[in-house]
Every structure is written in structure tokens, then in C-alpha cells.
Amino acid sequence: MNFSSKLLEDAVNEFSKLPGVGQKTALRLVLHLLNKEQEEVDHFGNSVIRLRKEIKHCGVCHNISDHNICDICTANKRDKDVICVVEDTRDVMAVENTGQYFGVYHVLGGLISPMDGVGPSDLFIDSLVQRVATTPVKEVILALSATMEGDTTLFYLYKRLKDFQIPITTIAKGIAFGGELEYADEITLGRSIVTRVPYHNSLIK
Amino acid sequence: MNFSSKLLEDAVNEFSKLPGVGQKTALRLVLHLLNKEQEEVDHFGNSVIRLRKEIKHCGVCHNISDHNICDICTANKRDKDVICVVEDTRDVMAVENTGQYFGVYHVLGGLISPMDGVGPSDLFIDSLVQRVATTPVKEVILALSATMEGDTTLFYLYKRLKDFQIPITTIAKGIAFGGELEYADEITLGRSIVTRVPYHNSLIK
Structure with a gap:
């Protein structure tokens, strides 16, 4: 691509490093941000910098958390x-x-x-x-x-x-709820026949 | 979505404001960045903040530029x-x-x-x-x-x-080079018949 600006090229290159984002999509995203207010762009850029800097992992379950122990591990219920x-x-x-x-x-x-x-x-x-x-x-x-x-x-x-x-x-593995048999893949359907369960066990208790 | 972290939620919300990016894609992109080094994430975030802050528009042609007059407008050739x-x-x-x-x-x-x-x-x-x-x-x-x-x-x-x-x-408007007639849309094909050109004019000189 022929960029008219080094700054633009730099931003597009950064975005195109993201998974599933090519140069054209990156350019579209960057030009979208360029049309926003400086404040909004600052908030966008800083949100991810701050996330990377301040994020913690729960000491018990290793889930992403804002605290040393996550909300789920500390919840009473x-x-x-x-x-x-x-x-x-x-x-x-x-x-x-x-x-x-x-x-x-x-x-x-x-x-x-x-x-x-x-x-x-x-x-x-x-x-x-x-x-x-x-x-x-x-x-x-x-x-x-x-x-x-x-x-x-x-x-x-x-x-x-x-x-x-x-x-x-x-x-449990098997065909999805609401799934039609004819669209299920062969392995899933085959395994779900082999691992069939008594009807009364399949009911949610 | 149930986020385990306010910082994560904030970053995902910022990304999902981008055109064509939903919450699931935003989460994927943010988690991708979270696995990168702090330096790389800083460069990502700052590239777009800097772009928004320092970008200029060419005083002649209004194209995005790093300078007051863009490289194309100043080029001798x-x-x-x-x-x-x-x-x-x-x-x-x-x-x-x-x-x-x-x-x-x-x-x-x-x-x-x-x-x-x-x-x-x-x-x-x-x-x-x-x-x-x-x-x-x-x-x-x-x-x-x-x-x-x-x-x-x-x-x-x-x-x-x-x-x-x-x-x-x-x-010029018409069917694309390499395009097959049967796949051209009706309006384009119709207009390209009405606005047909003498064969020798269609050759690149």
C-alpha cells in the first residue's frame, strides 16, 4: 500500500498485527478512529495499555481479575x-x-x-x-x-x-440442542448414538 | 457478557465500537493483546493516539499527510x-x-x-x-x-x-477486466452495451 503518511502507516501496521485483521480492514479501522474526537481515541488507546499494565490473575483460579483473588473465588454463594x-x-x-x-x-x-x-x-x-x-x-x-x-x-x-x-x-458431548440430525457432522452423530442415554436421564431434573 | 475484570470490560467495549467488530471479536483481539509484551501493547495504543494528535491534512489537496503540504503535491515529477x-x-x-x-x-x-x-x-x-x-x-x-x-x-x-x-x-464504467459476462450484474452489463466504444478506442495506447 502507498501511504501518504508515516503516522498512518504505523497505526495501520499495528492494527494489521491483530488476528484476522488484514491491511484493508486495519486501514478502515484506523480511518474510523481518525474521525473521532481526540478524547475518544485517547480512551481507546489507553484502555488496552492500562489493561495490560494493571491486569492481575486470580491467585486461586488464575482467571483474569482486577484483584489478587477474583470475584468468583471470593463470592460467598x-x-x-x-x-x-x-x-x-x-x-x-x-x-x-x-x-x-x-x-x-x-x-x-x-x-x-x-x-x-x-x-x-x-x-x-x-x-x-x-x-x-x-x-x-x-x-x-x-x-x-x-x-x-x-x-x-x-x-x-x-x-x-x-x-x-x-x-x-x-x-456432555452430542448433537446441539435445536440441532437437526441431517446437519450434524458424522462423528458427533455417530458418537452420540454410541453414547446414548436412557430417556429419563436426558431430562433436566 | 460476564466480565471477570472491569479493565477487560472497558477495553472490550472500546474495541467493539470499531466498525464491524462485535463483542466476541473485540474480546478475541483484547485477549490477543493481553498476551503480548507491555512494550508492544504500548506501541499499539500510542500509535493511534499519536496519529490522531499529530496528523495533518494537506493544505492543497486535503489528503492525510505528515506535513502541511503532502508528498504528492510537493513531488516534482x-x-x-x-x-x-x-x-x-x-x-x-x-x-x-x-x-x-x-x-x-x-x-x-x-x-x-x-x-x-x-x-x-x-x-x-x-x-x-x-x-x-x-x-x-x-x-x-x-x-x-x-x-x-x-x-x-x-x-x-x-x-x-x-x-x-x-x-x-x-x-470509465463497465464490466471489470477479467470479469465474465454471465456474472456481471444486469445494470453494469446493460450500461456497458449502451456506452460501447469503438474497438480501437478500447485498446490501451
């Missing part, structure tokens, strides 16, 4: 003895949005992925084992993505936790 | 007597990228659009007329989008400029 293990903050938000979970979390910070050079020691797995060993835990729910990396991590976590003699569960 | 009139900076970049144009520009800053409340006085039209009146101009090329607003602006500019007795041209 959450069941501290049920731990839902997730990959990252986005998954905490996804589970929170369902409104169906009242326990606490443990954020791994990723999944085991030998292809990307991510091993168990790169994740918050030891601290999970520590939590289970030192605090009364009734159940560990493994809520990981149904991918190769998710399955690998699931298996590793199961091996590390099984000796504690507490129930270890994983979220 | 550009034909100062051919003016290409465009809507905004993006169009200057698009024409520059073709490598086929060697004159100078005039950036209107938008198109006449009564629906959006944009009238001729909101655009740099008077300064264009002034330029044509006070400097020697051999040709004015109107390179505006082939939309309702583009056509309206085209007609208005023609009315304002026609008395100066200089050639006023518009960019």
Missing part, C-alpha cells in the same frame, strides 16, 4: 468444593453466560499441545492438583474443547487427579 | 495541472496502487448525501473550484464511486466546473 476446569478466560465467560453453574473455576491457561510446544508444565496443572489435595473438593468438572488438544489434556488431568477418589466429570 | 478528484484518502491509495496516474489529487472528504445530511458545503468543493480558478489546470478527472451519492456529487461538481472550459472527465 459459590460452591467452593466444585471446580470447573477450563482452558481460558473466554471459557469462564461462556460457562458463566449459561447461568447453569454455581461452583468455582480453574483456568489452565491453554491446552496440552505437543505440536505447539505446550506441555503440562506450561499450564496451571500443578496448582490444580495442589488445590484438590489441600482443599475439600466434591467434584472436578473438566470443561475442555472437544478437540485433539482438549482430549489429550483431559486424559492427562484424569491421570493426575484420579487417585484423589473424587468424582471427575466432563461436559 | 507529478503533473500539477491534472487533478483527480476523489472521496477520501482510501481512494487516493487505490489510485496510487494502480501505478497509472501521475497527476495530483483533490480529496473531497465525502460525497453529497442528503440522506446523511451531507451537503456541498460540508465537503472541500469550494477549495477545488478555487484551485481550478487560480492555477493552470489542463484536466479534472472525477474518480468517484458509481453510487447514487457519487453520481449526485459528480453532477454537482460538473455544474460548478463546466464554465472554466477545461476537460472534465470521469473514470
Whole structure:
């Protein structure tokens, strides 16, 4: 691209480093911001600088937080003895949005992925084992993505936790609610037939 | 969305104000930046703050520039007597990228659009007329989008400029090079038949 300004080029290059943002989109976003008031642009730029500078991670569950211990871990009404293990903050938000979970979390910070050079020691797995060993835990729910990396991590976590003699569960896999059979992928449909459940168990109690 | 952090929520809200960026995309972009070094995030945030603060508009053609007069308007090898009139900076970049144009520009800053409340006085039209009146101009090329607003602006500019007795041209409209007839839209194909040109005129000289 032929930029008429070095400042413009610099800003566009910064934006085009973002995932899924090409040079054309970056230019559109930057020109959009250029039309805003200086105050608004300052707030935009500083919001992310401040976030990076001041953000903390919860000392218990490793979730992103403004405090040393996050709001979920300090909330009185959450069941501290049920731990839902997730990959990252986005998954905490996804589970929170369902409104169906009242326990606490443990954020791994990723999944085991030998292809990307991510091993168990790169994740918050030891601290999970520590939590289970030192605090009364009734159940560990493994809520990981149904991918190769998710399955690998699931298996590793199961091996590390099984000796504690507490129930270890994983979220149910199968066709989506409201999903039509003909549009379900073959593997999901096949597995959901193999792992079929008695009808009365499928009802929400 | 349930954010675990006020700082995170603030940054996501700022990003989701950008055009075409929803809350989920904003969260993805913010978490991406959160994984970067503080230095990189500072550079990202400051690049756009600095751009907004220090950017200038060329005093001649109104294009975005780092200086009071832009590089194109000051370049010796550009034909100062051919003016290409465009809507905004993006169009200057698009024409520059073709490598086929060697004159100078005039950036209107938008198109006449009564629906959006944009009238001729909101655009740099008077300064264009002034330029044509006070400097020697051999040709004015109107390179505006082939939309309702583009056509309206085209007609208005023609009315304002026609008395100066200089050639006023518009960019050619028709089916795209490499375009197949069956995929061309009806209006474009219809108009390109009506405005057909002698074969020898269609060759690039």
C-alpha cells in the first residue's frame, strides 16, 4: 500500500498485527478512529495499555481479575468444593453466560499441545492438583474443547487427579440442542448414538 | 457478557465500537493483546493516539499527510495541472496502487448525501473550484464511486466546473477486466452495451 503518511502507516501496521485483521480492514479501522474526537481515541488507546499494565490473575483460579483473588473465588454463594476446569478466560465467560453453574473455576491457561510446544508444565496443572489435595473438593468438572488438544489434556488431568477418589466429570458431548440430525457432522452423530442415554436421564431434573 | 475484570470490560467495549467488530471479536483481539509484551501493547495504543494528535491534512489537496503540504503535491515529477478528484484518502491509495496516474489529487472528504445530511458545503468543493480558478489546470478527472451519492456529487461538481472550459472527465464504467459476462450484474452489463466504444478506442495506447 502507498501511504501518504508515516503516522498512518504505523497505526495501520499495528492494527494489521491483530488476528484476522488484514491491511484493508486495519486501514478502515484506523480511518474510523481518525474521525473521532481526540478524547475518544485517547480512551481507546489507553484502555488496552492500562489493561495490560494493571491486569492481575486470580491467585486461586488464575482467571483474569482486577484483584489478587477474583470475584468468583471470593463470592460467598459459590460452591467452593466444585471446580470447573477450563482452558481460558473466554471459557469462564461462556460457562458463566449459561447461568447453569454455581461452583468455582480453574483456568489452565491453554491446552496440552505437543505440536505447539505446550506441555503440562506450561499450564496451571500443578496448582490444580495442589488445590484438590489441600482443599475439600466434591467434584472436578473438566470443561475442555472437544478437540485433539482438549482430549489429550483431559486424559492427562484424569491421570493426575484420579487417585484423589473424587468424582471427575466432563461436559456432555452430542448433537446441539435445536440441532437437526441431517446437519450434524458424522462423528458427533455417530458418537452420540454410541453414547446414548436412557430417556429419563436426558431430562433436566 | 460476564466480565471477570472491569479493565477487560472497558477495553472490550472500546474495541467493539470499531466498525464491524462485535463483542466476541473485540474480546478475541483484547485477549490477543493481553498476551503480548507491555512494550508492544504500548506501541499499539500510542500509535493511534499519536496519529490522531499529530496528523495533518494537506493544505492543497486535503489528503492525510505528515506535513502541511503532502508528498504528492510537493513531488516534482507529478503533473500539477491534472487533478483527480476523489472521496477520501482510501481512494487516493487505490489510485496510487494502480501505478497509472501521475497527476495530483483533490480529496473531497465525502460525497453529497442528503440522506446523511451531507451537503456541498460540508465537503472541500469550494477549495477545488478555487484551485481550478487560480492555477493552470489542463484536466479534472472525477474518480468517484458509481453510487447514487457519487453520481449526485459528480453532477454537482460538473455544474460548478463546466464554465472554466477545461476537460472534465470521469473514470470509465463497465464490466471489470477479467470479469465474465454471465456474472456481471444486469445494470453494469446493460450500461456497458449502451456506452460501447469503438474497438480501437478500447485498446490501451
